[in-house]
Amino acid sequence: MRLKFILSAALATALSSAALAQSVGEQTGVNSALGIAPKPEDFIKEATTSDMLEIDAAKIAEQKDNADEKQFARQMVTDHTKTSNELKGLVPADMKSTLPTTLDDSSQKKLDKLRDTKPEDFSGQYDPMQFSAHKDAVSLFERYAKGGENPKLKDWAGKTLPALQHHLKMAQALDKNRK
DSSP: OHHHHHHHHHHHHHHHSHHHHHHHHHHHTHHHHHTOOOOHHHHHHHHHHHHHHHHHHHHHHTTSSOHHHHHHHHHHHHHHHHHHHHHHHHSOGGGGGGSOSSOOHHHHHHHHHHHHSOGGGHHHHHHHHHHHHHHHHHHHHHHHHHHOSSHHHHHHHHHHHHHHHHHHHHHHHHHHHHO
């Protein structure tokens, strides 16, 4: 009961301040649930981290024996390298410091777990990870394309969204084929 109260109070506090709600909301998933666009710095950080994780995970998948996963992985390396380079070119000078150069702890743990997965269990780890990651990316880009503050990033998010939606469909098919 007390934990519920504390969580409710924390959520109410986070949502009561528009500036705070963006960053805390993005970190907790509240923004996604409510369909709120992230702040530009949050969008930049999440999109960059997502690209890095996709590229690194795909490089691991390319070394595995599954032909479908290898093909998917090659596409992820190509597309996410492209979006990563495009995003770097769009980041305003005063926000360059928001560009992560390494994975955050959560993403690194996912990558480490994937790297340590036995070959026979790899599909069971990689496929649902890709579906989940692309579902999150589509949500992030949809929200920013609809309500982002930075016009250039907002336009880019809208133009990039169809490719991410296609990736999501591919990841979903990959995950279904595994089952």
